[in-house]
Amino acid sequence: MARHNFNDLLYFITVAREGSFTRAAALLGVTQSAISQAISGLEARLKIRLLTRTTRSVSPTAAGERLLQAIGHRFDEIESELDDLTQMRDKPAGTVRITCGDYVSRHTLLPKLAPLLLEYPDIKIEFDVNYGFRDIVADRFDAGVRLGDTIDKDMIALPIGPPLCMAVVASPAYFKTHPKPMHPRDLMNHRCINMRMQSGGGLFVWDFQRKGRQVNVRVEGQLIINTSPAIVDAALAGLGVAWLPDGEFDPHIEEGRLVRVLQDWCAPFAGYYLYYPSRRQPSPAFSLVVEALRDEAGRR
Incomplete structure (x- = not known):
């Protein structure tokens, strides 16, 4: 044959x-x-x-x-079996693929995984920075990172960071010619920097909450941007009001390059989770990544 x-x-x-x-x-x-x-x-x-x-x-x-x-x-099964063989090595090895957003990759994943990569030179990590909802099984990712309330219930979900809080900001130059909003609905009279959802194609609705009252605002503006660093740059350039997790803006707020408003309407919410399908025999490399990312809050 x-x-x-x-x-x-x-x-x-x-x-x-x-x-x-x-x-x-x-x-x-x-x-x-x-x-x-x-x-x-x-x-x-x-x-x-x-x-x-x-x-x-x-x-x-x-x-x-x-x-x-x-x-x-069948090729996936062969690859999985080959990865499992690394358990017989003296040092864990293999590639771990994670799909995530830009902010969490820079502020959480890289800081927590850098010591792991230095300690285990045979482990490789691939970040797929993507703002859409990837099918981690179909797209052959080992794990993904999303906000806790967006994860399918059939996934194992592990908190990897503290609660988050959104922030609404603009540059001092912008607020010289535009009154600061006192209520979320005042944003409808401002130039806002929008982000489009890759999964559904619509624009993100800005969500606010205070004392149990929720307000959702569909904002308008001249810019639609799909990456958070570019949104920060646009806000710094005075091109409008931006809305992102506060960590994106903190250095610029502290140094006066951006001004925060509506802080009392930005309530904390569940932060980022690492999620992955149940697997009977996770590879040693993946297990080490999970332990490195595990937040003290424990498993959901």
């Missing part, structure tokens, strides 16, 4: 899942041309087209989707 080279199948699975030869090449550490040639060879041997290629995207054909569903999980 002729033996098969399974690299072409792995290349196909990765391209089909990523929808891109470029991203697949980056993940696999090979050239795009090598992937393209391997998949073309696979299609020639099978005498059927597996991928539909356009100038903008790549997607599996009906035959390709059938092949992906039939063998994709």
Whole structure:
């Protein structure tokens, strides 16, 4: 029986899942041309087209989707078993993939995981900075980070930080020409810097609470930005009022570059959680990451 080279199948699975030869090449550490040639060879041997290629995207054909569903999980199982073998090594090793937002990656994940990376040089961590709700199982992430009230109940959820508090700010120059809002609904008369939700496509509604009373405000403005550092920069430039977790603004507030308003309407709420599906035998690398991130508040 002729033996098969399974690299072409792995290349196909990765391209089909990523929808891109470029991203697949980056993940696999090979050239795009090598992937393209391997998949073309696979299609020639099978005498059927597996991928539909356009100038903008790549997607599996009906035959390709059938092949992906039939063998994709088996490659995942092989990869999982190989990761489990690291338990037999003297030092834990392997890659842990986490999808998260920019703020929590900079202020929580990196500070807590830096000592771990220094102590275990064979552990690698990949952060996918993304503001959408990724399917961590389908997208093959080990874990994700979200606010506690947005996590599916079938996931294990672990608090990794203290409660958060939102802050409403603008630059001193902005408030020289615009009156400071005294009530959340006053923001409807201001230029506000919006953020669009990647999951649903709508703009974030600014939520406020005081003494048990909740107020939701749909703000307007000239700018819509999907990353928090850029929102901070826009506020510093005097382009409008911004709304983010207060940690994003703290240094600028302390040094007078930004002015905070409506603080009595910004109540604390549950902070960030690491979440992941129940797994019977977590790899040593993943277990170390979980312990490094665990907050003193314990498990939900």
